Amino acid sequence: MIDSNIIDRLRRIAGNENVLAAREDLLAYSYDATNTWKHAPDVVVLPVNVAQVSEILRLASENRVPVTPRGGGTNVSGGSVPIKGGIVLCTTRLDRIIEINRANLHAVVEPGVVLQDFNTALARQGLFFPPDPQSFAGCTMGGVVAENSGGPSCLKYGVTRQYVLGLEVVLADGTVVKLGGLTPKNRTGYELAMLFTGSEGTLGVISRIILRLLPAPKASRTIVAAFDDVATAGETVSSIIAGSVLPSKVEFVDNWTFEKFRGLLPDETLDSSQVILLIQVDGLPETVEAETQLVEATCQQNTPWIKVAVDSTEAERYWQARRAHFSDISSRAHTIVNEDVSVPRDKIAEFIRLSQESARRHDVPISFAGHVGDGNFHPVVLTDNRDREHYQRALMCVDEIIETALSLGGVLSGEHGIGLEKQRFLKKALDPAAINIMKKIKDVLDPLHILNPGKIWEEDSKIPLNPFRVNPSG
Amino acid sequence: MKSNTDFQQIERFKEDLDRCTKCGFCMASCPVYREERTEGSVARGKIMLVRALLDGEITADEMAEQLDRCTLCLACTENCPAGTRVPSVVAAARADKVRLKGLSFPYRLVYRWLLPRRRMFGYTLRLASWFQGIFLPRTEGTIRHLSFFLSALGKGRHIPQIAPRFLRQTVPEVNKPPAGVAVKYTVGYFTGCMTDFVFPELGEKIVSFLNRNGVAVVVPRGQGCCGAPVFLGAGDFATGRRMADANVKAFKELDYIITDCATCASAMKDYVRFLADTDERKRDYAAYAGRIKDITEFLVDVLKLPPSAYRVAPEYRGKTVTWHEPCHLGRYLGVREQPRQILKSIPDIKYVEMPDAARCCGMAGTFSINFYELSKKIADKKVASIAATGAGIVVTGCPGCELQLIDGTRRHNMPQKVMHIMELFE
Numbered sequence: 001m002i003d004s005n006i007i008d009r010l011r012r013i014a015g016n017e018n019v020l021a022a023r024e025d026l027l028a029y030s031y032d033a034t035n036t037w038k039h040a041p042d043v044v045v046l047p048v049n050v051a052q053v054s055e056i057l058r059l060a061s062e063n064r065v066p067v068t069p070r071g072g073g074t075n076v077s078g079g080s081v082p083i084k085g086g087i088v089l090c091t092t093r094l095d096r097i098i099e100i101n102r103a104n105l106h107a108v109v110e111p112g113v114v115l116q117d118f119n120t121a122l123a124r125q126g127l128f129f130p131p132d133p134q135s136f137a138g139c140t141m142g143g144v145v146a147e148n149s150g151g152p153s154c155l156k157y158g159v160t161r162q163y164v165l166g167l168e169v170v171l172a173d174g175t176v177v178k179l180g181g182l183t184p185k186n187r188t189g190y191e192l193a194m195l196f197t198g199s200e201g202t203l204g205v206i207s208r209i210i211l212r213l214l215p216a217p218k219a220s221r222t223i224v225a226a227f228d229d230v231a232t233a234g235e236t237v238s239s240i241i242a243g244s245v246l247p248s249k250v251e252f253v254d255n256w257t258f259e260k261f262r263g264l265l266p267d268e269t270l271d272s273s274q275v276i277l278l279i280q281v282d283g284l285p286e287t288v289e290a291e292t293q294l295v296e297a298t299c300q301q302n303t304p305w306i307k308v309a310v311d312s313t314e315a316e317r318y319w320q321a322r323r324a325h326f327s328d329i330s331s332r333a334h335t336i337v338n339e340d341v342s343v344p345r346d347k348i349a350e351f352i353r354l355s356q357e358s359a360r361r362h363d364v365p366i367s368f369a370g371h372v373g374d375g376n377f378h379p380v381v382l383t384d385n386r387d388r389e390h391y392q393r394a395l396m397c398v399d400e401i402i403e404t405a406l407s408l409g410g411v412l413s414g415e416h417g418i419g420l421e422k423q424r425f426l427k428k429a430l431d432p433a434a435i436n437i438m439k440k441i442k443d444v445l446d447p448l449h450i451l452n453p454g455k456i457w458e459e460d461s462k463i464p465l466n467p468f469r470v471n472p473s474g
Numbered sequence: 475m476k477s478n479t480d481f482q483q484i485e486r487f488k489e490d491l492d493r494c495t496k497c498g499f500c501m502a503s504c505p506v507y508r509e510e511r512t513e514g515s516v517a518r519g520k521i522m523l524v525r526a527l528l529d530g531e532i533t534a535d536e537m538a539e540q541l542d543r544c545t546l547c548l549a550c551t552e553n554c555p556a557g558t559r560v561p562s563v564v565a566a567a568r569a570d571k572v573r574l575k576g577l578s579f580p581y582r583l584v585y586r587w588l589l590p591r592r593r594m595f596g597y598t599l600r601l602a603s604w605f606q607g608i609f610l611p612r613t614e615g616t617i618r619h620l621s622f623f624l625s626a627l628g629k630g631r632h633i634p635q636i637a638p639r640f641l642r643q644t645v646p647e648v649n650k651p652p653a654g655v656a657v658k659y660t661v662g663y664f665t666g667c668m669t670d671f672v673f674p675e676l677g678e679k680i681v682s683f684l685n686r687n688g689v690a691v692v693v694p695r696g697q698g699c700c701g702a703p704v705f706l707g708a709g710d711f712a713t714g715r716r717m718a719d720a721n722v723k724a725f726k727e728l729d730y731i732i733t734d735c736a737t738c739a740s741a742m743k744d745y746v747r748f749l750a751d752t753d754e755r756k757r758d759y760a761a762y763a764g765r766i767k768d769i770t771e772f773l774v775d776v777l778k779l780p781p782s783a784y785r786v787a788p789e790y791r792g793k794t795v796t797w798h799e800p801c802h803l804g805r806y807l808g809v810r811e812q813p814r815q816i817l818k819s820i821p822d823i824k825y826v827e828m829p830d831a832a833r834c835c836g837m838a839g840t841f842s843i844n845f846y847e848l849s850k851k852i853a854d855k856k857v858a859s860i861a862a863t864g865a866g867i868v869v870t871g872c873p874g875c876e877l878q879l880i881d882g883t884r885r886h887n888m889p890q891k892v893m894h895i896m897e898l899f900e
Contacts, residue, residue, distance in 0.1 A: 074498035092511035138498025327556030
């Protein structure tokens with residue numbers, strides 16, 4: 001527990017209405033979108049300007065109080081769970097879109113702007129910000145940058161870091177730093193803005209963001225294709241890209257979640273297939289038509305069942321079904337372990353085959369969904385953490401899946417980040433010298449280690465391995 | 475873990491409680507979260523608090539205010555990939571809290587708000603005594619909470635006056651079509667408290683509109699309040715059940731129950747979801763629900779009136795009209811196209827769709843009493859949408875929304891006339 005004096009001082013800094021300390025409020029800040037981690041903070045503060053952010057961090061530094069920065073808290077890594085208690089610094093009330101500049105194709109936003117609201121505002125001006133993490137309806141821009149978020153559209157458009165031009169960041173001691181600038185080209189010194197992009201709140205609090213924008217594509221089409229086996233689906237994707245079509249999205253779901261497509265696809269197709277691919281092409285209407293035909297022709301070589309959505313309403317139904325994957329799979333088991341590995345595209349079929357073998361060996365159910373176009377996969381192992389033996393087998397299977405991904409030249413996390421969830425694999429996934437550099441950077445920017453303590457590379461024996469739940473301190 | 479008997483109602487909606495994966499899809503659409511931006515105010519947060527309640531990490535008292543901080547607008551459910559019906563969990567948790575801790579509404583209002591305001595209190599008492607003493611004799615057991623409700627709404631709010639003569643005084647129990655018009659249907663008209671006491675002229679219009687189009691209208695005298703503020707707002711299921719039984723009895727013989735209030739209609743359809751504690755009630759409430767039709771739904775889907783039947787009152791001809799879709803009409807009853815179809819088909823007006831027409835206006839009955847400042851902020855977004863249309867008239871399908879829109883437009887000195895869709899017609 002922190003000194004009540006600290007809470008009083010926070011109230012003076014941010015105002016009574018922006019400080020929460022009641023038990024029910026603290027509990028509401030004890031979780032993220034994982035079902036593994038839970039720990040309540042001692043106090044929540046929702047600053048409304050950067051001066052307050054700076055004062056809060058100075059106060060925390062002086063008193064060595066842990067600070068966990070967060071926005072919408074929709075992450076799936078445990079990253080925004082205040083595992084050491086202390087202060088949650090929630091940026092959701094820093095929610096102004098300061099500028100949308102159509103001529104220069106840039107925008108300036110505060111960290112608490114919800115991604116969906118940002119894209120709605122951009123759409124009015126014919127613009128868009130491509131990264132589309134599937135938490136877009138709740139995640140905030142600060143989190144999008146701090147997690148370097150991806151999403152289905154990243155196959156064609158890349159991830160968040162490709163769009164960050166500049167940041168204003170508040171360091172642990174309260175110093176406000178401006179990094180980068182307004183222009184897409186900027187070779188002035190080290191790329192410090194990139195250091196904070198994907199830093200998961202461990203190096204500073206992002207208080208303002210300058211983003212590069214793109215003109216919104218004028219048209220798009222969605223193609224659905226069902227396949228008998230995973231390998232054929234993977235080969236089809238490779239053939240599409242080899243044919244010089246780079247779709248904006250290629251998404252993969254396996255038959256675990258076909259129920260969500262009932263009524264959208266014929267029953268006999270759903271009953272006999274193993275994999276559904278959802279492919280979207282976008283651009284000028286002429287390009288979209290030509291690319292749709294090419295995608296269709298390529299798919300036809302490998303499957304008899306293809307459908308092109310007639311309009312955006314029909315397309316949206318398929319994408320909704322895809323988005324429902326996570327909730328659908330979650331409803332099938334008491335506990336799910338959701339991984340986020342990314343493998344080179346030509347290794348996808350092999351990765352799935354080896355992962356399925358692991359699941360069979362450990363006798364646990366496994367489902368796959370993911371952004372197959374860029375090799376970023378979400379294998380989900382279904383288990384029950386109340387059944388210790390089953391849960392152990394599930395974890396062993398997950399360990400093997402990660403080993404498999406790494407051995408195929410893949411990475412531990414494609415887009416979710418490390419947080420708490422993937423910490424135990426970090427040593428396997430990173431060069432020890434790289435971890436050492438990270439520690440040194442942390443020491444420079446946050447010498448007292450008050451920012452989001454216990455996350456990414458920071459090991460701590462007090463954090464139990466594979467916990468199901470850590471009781472709230474409140 | 476507390477014994478399950480403490481949380482009987484929540485247990486009934488356990489499936490919804492378990493379904494939420496905390497993905498946060500509810501955040502962009504939750505009207506309360508959009509204003510407050512705190513985790514406890516969003517649908518996901520409320521689910522987590524109820525889970526904490528069941529796990530004994532928190533008490534019913536501690537979570538009471540966050541539970542009340544929900545408009546039950548159902549926008550979360552509409553956007554939930556898992557289909558979690560959060561408002562059911564919230565209503566159930568309110569009910570369990572009331573069972574454990576006693577009823578706080580409307581007594582809390584009386585003590586904290588009404589008593590210190592003598593004039594208002596006297597007025598309320600007079601009103602209350604009218605209702606109970608004269609028009610609704612105690613022996614009938616009909617219960618009205620409107621008096622408390624309206625008085626509380628008066629907190630600096632622009633509200634219409636209580637009508638000098640209530641609908642049940644001006645309209646007979648049985649209203650037959652005029653001579654020469656064949657009777658196609660005989661329907662019951664559930665007038666709702668607002669139409670009965672505040673907007674009786676709307677009720678008169680509806681009766682004569684239906685009569686003119688071959689519908690005999692019965693206004694059963696035994697009907698009472700739909701119960702929404704009592705069982706959904708305050709979580710008093712026991713009283714709600716008595717109100718439900720009275721209404722079911724009053725409309726027993728009628729094929730259709732027509733409403734002009736989306737909240738009343740959806741609350742009455744929800745009797746079976748929340749209040750059916752016996753097989754008999756389950757059967758009766760389900761049958762009752764099946765006969766309820768919103769007025770626009772009845773006109774379009776059952777009567778199938780041609781556009782020529784909708785004769786716009788002379789003062790509204792040539793005006794630009796926009797439509798606010800009440801949560802209870804669109805999301806709860808699924809009545810979305812019918813009112814728009816009517817409005818688009820009338821040549822005498824120009825119809826404009828407002829941006830975010832289906833977004834909650836922030837009224838939500840008891841909610842707007844408990845959290846008027848918050849309710850106003852939610853309304854301000856709606857008012858901005860109205861302004862964006864350039865329309866001179868805003869029509870809607872729920873007198874509750876109507877109150878909120880009247881208050882919102884007046885607060886911003888906007889000229890728009892706010893009314894029920896049926897008031898457009900002669």
